Amino acid sequence: MMSNGFEPKIVGFLCNWCSYTGADLAGTSRIKYATNLRVIRTMCSARIDPTFILKALLEGADGVLICGCHPGDCHYVEGNYKAMRRYPLLKRLLDAYGIENERVQLEWVSASEGRRFAEVVDRMTEQIKALGPCKVRTALAFDMAER
Amino acid sequence: METTGKKKLQIALYWGAACGGCDVAVLDTNEFILDVAAIADIRMWPIATDGKYKDIEAMEDGELDLVLFNGAVRNSENEHVAKLLRRKARVMVAFGSCAHIGGIPGLANQVTKEEIFDRAYLNNPSIEPGNRTVPLPESHVEAGALEIPTAYKRVYKLDDIVPIDYYVPGCPPLPAQIKGVLLAVATGQLPARGSVVGAGHRTVCDDCRRTRHERKIKKFYRPWQIIQDPETCLLEQGIVCAGSATRSGCGVRCPNSNMPCRGCYGPAPNVKDQGAKIVSAVASIIDSKDPAEIDRILEDVPDIMGYAYRFGLPASMLQRRI
Numbered sequence: 001m002m003s004n005g006f007e008p009k010i011v012g013f014l015c016n017w018c019s020y021t022g023a024d025l026a027g028t029s030r031i032k033y034a035t036n037l038r039v040i041r042t043m044c045s046a047r048i049d050p051t052f053i054l055k056a057l058l059e060g061a062d063g064v065l066i067c068g069c070h071p072g073d074c075h076y077v078e079g080n081y082k083a084m085r086r087y088p089l090l091k092r093l094l095d096a097y098g099i100e101n102e103r104v105q106l107e108w109v110s111a112s113e114g115r116r117f118a119e120v121v122d123r124m125t126e127q128i129k130a131l132g133p134c135k136v137r138t139a140l141a142f143d144m145a146e147r
Numbered sequence: 148m149e150t151t152g153k154k155k156l157q158i159a160l161y162w163g164a165a166c167g168g169c170d171v172a173v174l175d176t177n178e179f180i181l182d183v184a185a186i187a188d189i190r191m192w193p194i195a196t197d198g199k200y201k202d203i204e205a206m207e208d209g210e211l212d213l214v215l216f217n218g219a220v221r222n223s224e225n226e227h228v229a230k231l232l233r234r235k236a237r238v239m240v241a242f243g244s245c246a247h248i249g250g251i252p253g254l255a256n257q258v259t260k261e262e263i264f265d266r267a268y269l270n271n272p273s274i275e276p277g278n279r280t281v282p283l284p285e286s287h288v289e290a291g292a293l294e295i296p297t298a299y300k301r302v303y304k305l306d307d308i309v310p311i312d313y314y315v316p317g318c319p320p321l322p323a324q325i326k327g328v329l330l331a332v333a334t335g336q337l338p339a340r341g342s343v344v345g346a347g348h349r350t351v352c353d354d355c356r357r358t359r360h361e362r363k364i365k366k367f368y369r370p371w372q373i374i375q376d377p378e379t380c381l382l383e384q385g386i387v388c389a390g391s392a393t394r395s396g397c398g399v400r401c402p403n404s405n406m407p408c409r410g411c412y413g414p415a416p417n418v419k420d421q422g423a424k425i426v427s428a429v430a431s432i433i434d435s436k437d438p439a440e441i442d443r444i445l446e447d448v449p450d451i452m453g454y455a456y457r458f459g460l461p462a463s464m465l466q467r468r469i
Contacts, residue, residue: 050423054464071436086430088442089451093426096257096452098469139469144307147226147299 008062008128012037012121013052015045017075018110019067025114033118034125037065044068046079050090053104057136063103063128065120070108080108102127103134156187156212156333159203160242161232162194163218163225164252164302169243170194170217172319179326186333187212203231211235213332215242215315219252219461220303223284224296233309238332240344244318246305247343248413248421249461251318253302256460256467257452260300304461314343316394318411318458321345324396343413346396350415351408354395359383363434367447370406381407382432385447387454392424411458420464422455429454 014020020041026033038061042048045068053064066087068080087106094104105124109117162170174180174195183189190211191198214236220226233239244250255263268274268281284297305311315328324345331337331344338344347354359380368385375381381388381402389410390402401408414421429448435441448454456463 050426051420051464054420054423058464081436082431084436084438085433085441086427088438088445089426089430089448090423092445092448092451093422093455096468097465099465135469136465140466143301143303143466147223147297 006129006132008036008125008133009060010037010063010065010121010124010128011056011061012039012065012067013042013045013048014039014109015047015068015075015080016041016043018069018073018108019045019117021111022067022109022113022117025111026118027114029114031114031118033121036125036128037121044074044076044079045083046076048083048086050086050093053090053094057099057103057134058140060134060137062131062134063105063124065124066104066106067109067117067120068106070110073110099134099136100131102131157190157210158183158187158213158215158332159191159198159211159232159236160189160194160215161191161217161228163216163229163246163305164221164250165218165243165245166251167194168319169215169245172243172317172322173215173325176322176325179322183329187329200228200231203228203235206235208234209237212237213329214239215328216240216246216305217243217319218305219245219249220299220305220308221252221255221301222296222298226299226308229305229309238312238337239309240313240315240328241305241311242315243320244316244411244413244458246311247314247316247462248459249302249304250411250458253304253456253459253461254453256301258468260298264298301467302461307461312340313338314413315345316343316412317346317397318409321397343394346394346412348416349395351390351393351395351397351399351402351412355380355390355399355402357381357402362432364432365434365444367429367444375405377405382428385432387425387429387448389421389425389454389457391428392418392421409457413459413462421459422452422463425455426451 014023048066056064068083074080107120189196214232241247245252264281269279286293315324327345357380358378362383364385366385370386375384386407388407390408393408393410394412394415397412410421418424433441433444
């Protein structure tokens with residue numbers, strides 16, 4: 001256990017058809033997992049605009065988890081491929097911003113993978129605990145207070 | 148030019164962290180500048196006329212009808228004069244990309260001040276080893292203490308420092324835009340405070356004459372690496388173009404000249420983060436369903452930060468490298 005008591009806030013964007021249902025299954029199966037994830041349901045992982053991730057980080061998220069259907073399983077046939085293409089480019093941008101690699105993650109979670117969903121959230125929570133709080137907000141507040 | 152009042156308009160133009168191109172753009176209005184001189188007193192314009200800070204300090208608050216401030220804010224002098232002019236100005240305009248969204252100087256927000264000083268003054272191959280000096284805010288010479296402005300840790304857009312009435316985008320703004328702003332102030336026909344003036348309300352893509360085919364690509368190119376088709380969307384030819392996230396109004400001058408849009412008009416209306424939208428548009432054109440191949444294709448986009456925020460890093464959501 002971490003001794004500093006830091007409990008990260010992680011925003012999770014979950015696609016309605018697979019990952020959100022997977023999270024639901026984790027719940028109805030009474031699987032215990034970290035309570036650090038705040039879930040936002042989107043109709044598809046393709047709906048997750050890179051702006052959402054930046055906004056989450058700006059408003060105090062320590063991590064952002066993006067979950068969609070496994071490739072080939074998209075309810076809208078091709079939506080998750082759009083997420084798959086955006087993610088690596090967004091990661092390059094975040095790297096240039098100095099945002100650590102583990103803070104934003106993409107995972108494919110199907111409706112039957114309640115167990116896996118719980119494991120993903122647990123793993124990510126531990127990674128972000130190790131990283132510590134995201135510094136975006138404090139850094140920008142500092143900029144306005146001191147040149 | 149007709150004016151509403153009998154008194155001559157009192158105007159000032161100033162530059163912060165800028166290249167001087169915005170001032171030259173004002174001169175690009177050609178004979179119109181003489182009309183301006185006929186109806187207005189130019190109280191300060193460092194590039195073209197005299198005018199000392201003490202003259203501005205001596206003015207009544209609100210004595211200036213219009214201040215066109217170009218340039219970002221990245222040192223103590225920029226901030227001091229921005230605040231001074233704001234007090235004296237009835238209408239203050241963030242003029243050009245740097246004042247509007249940070250501009251090219253804003254790219255400095257990718258590195259620290261120490262890294263910039265190191266590169267510019269200490270460990271640059273063209274600097275002789277015995278000549279490595281860093282400018283200090285204060286230095287002492289025989290005649291006494293000398294002061295220069297203090298460089299800030301990062302670059303700010305103008306409205307981070309003072310409230311702004313209007314924004315005129317562009318690197319630099321076009322002569323027609325400049326005329327429009329001057330005429331609006333002269334005739335008192337000002338739009339809603341806080342608006343972007345002299346620009347469109349759509350994206351550059353909306354105005355672009357090139358054809359889109361919903362084509363996807365396997366390879367990105369730098370503009371010089373490819374002979375491009377003048378009729379087809381540049382992004383569909385693998386050239387990273389900022390048009391889809393950028394405010395219209397420039398007349399699509401870059402794509403019409405076979406160069407990609409660089410985004411100098413800033414985010415299109417309702418776009419919160421220009422770079423995030425450019426990331427989205429660029430990624431969507433990739434023709435692959437294999438993460439490893441997507442990664443390989445993206446190797447040809449060497450500097451996504453530079454493409455996404457060439458003119459607007461300080462105005463982006465995260466503003467700088469953390």
